[in-house]
Amino acid sequence: MKVEDFNFNLPEELIAQAPLKERAESRLMVLDKKDGAITHASFKDITRYLKPGDLLVLNDTKVLPARLHGVKEETGANIEVLLLKQEETDVWETLVKPAKRIKEGSIISFGDGKLKAVCTGEKEQGGRMLRFQYEGIFYEVLEELGEMPLPPYIKEQLEEKERYQTVYAKERGSAAAPTAGLHFTDALLSELKERGIRIEFITLHVGLGTFRPVSVDSIEDHDMHAEFYTISKQTEEAIQETKQQGGRVIAVGTTSVRTLETAARDHGTVKESSGWTDIFIYPGFQFGAIDGMITNFHLPKSTLIMLISALAGQKQVLAAYEEAVKEQYRFFSFGDAMLIMDTKGGK
Structure with a gap:
């Protein structure tokens, strides 16, 4: 496949330069991975789309003021x-x-x-x-x-360091935030748990390779950067129980996806493990761990838009991005969110 196949027109004014005052007030686009149907919502309403027995897997890495x-x-x-x-x-x-x-x-x-x-x-x-x-x-x-190492497309100074940190950040080591998790608040996480949605964590330390552009014409020729990850026994067991009971595993962010799919590829299923992953997920990839994901809106021609295209289909993702531009969604690290799953209730 060609890198150019993942290009789209993005007006510069849609690149979010600062976080919203309230994390959960971000907008949420819900994309049905089966038929491409799009629903517009607010992130705080994500509880409508998850059901008891589902499992959210979040990345608890902590960004260094590096x-x-x-x-x-x-x-x-x-x-x-x-x-x-x-x-x-x-x-x-x-x-x-x-x-x-x-x-x-x-x-x-x-x-x-x-x-x-x-x-x-x-x-x-x-x-x-x-x-x-x-x-x-x-x-x-x-x-x-130290200062937070904000991505190169953010030109404004960040007033509060913790806004480039998830509320559940714990394990020091990242050069960049797992930004899909920035939308969660402690109150929203508590509400999800009260509704019977399980929450567990992995750790993947995000490297600056996340922002490295793909410089080849064919995506198969791209060398993916390596990042260190850890999966606990508790998370392994939670995933196994969720799948046995018919629940869905929803990864929060591309980092969580890459971690879980690395373990599934290497062990046949998600196992307690740690190591370096350079997994490159693009259309044609067979997912072995996740049923859906929460993510932000990504750069044109990036490995991240290739990853979500593997889950929801290239044409459907590009159509959703065209809709996001039309509806003035905010893009990238401090932008709005997308939930990709089968919204009809299956996997």
Whole structure:
């Protein structure tokens, strides 16, 4: 299949630059994956579409305030650092701008010296290995000095850090939020539980590869980035019980989908497991774990729109996106949501 087959026209003004005041006030498009029927609703009304015995699986990863602004000690030049992956205690793989100013042995100072970093190695495309020096607890220093690494299409400054964090975020490690979960509030989650809808969690630490454009013409030639995931025994058992009792497994976000489908592919069913996944889901994929999903509206020609097209069909998804543009839905991380499932009650 061609990447161009997943293109659509998106007016720039529909790209949400800031979250709504109330999380659950986002709009919700419900797309029937069987016949393409579309219903317009509010996210707070999602309880209408889920039934007792269904299971929601959410990603409880927590976004690090991973963007740091500092100066090169030798020259005073301004340096921006983005934490990507912790390699060992106090040693991180990072992206540095401007990278040409930072060579092995260079020292970067943040917060008037509260945090320092020594470059211990150079990698391609602005990558640098940094060893951090500080007093106290690293993550507390990071919370004080760091900024949320918002996606490149968000130009406005985020006023409250927690709005780029789900209310159930727990496991530190992501460079980006699992944004489908941003619509949930504690009250809405409690209401779902009271109605007999089960809620369990996986962890997948979202990498910046999420925003990497597909640069090939044919989607089969695209190399997917790898991300670390964990599935607990409790989640494994909840999925098995849900399926045995005729309930539906609804994944919240593409990260949850990729995690569950990786386990189903590797083990024949979802099992307690952890590891790295580079699964690439596009039309023709046979789903082995999920029955539906909640997601936001995605970039044209992205791996994410390919994933939802695998679940609901390329033509139906593009028709739904055309409707979303027509109806002025808000797109991307701080935008509105879509629920994809068989709305007639089956799987």
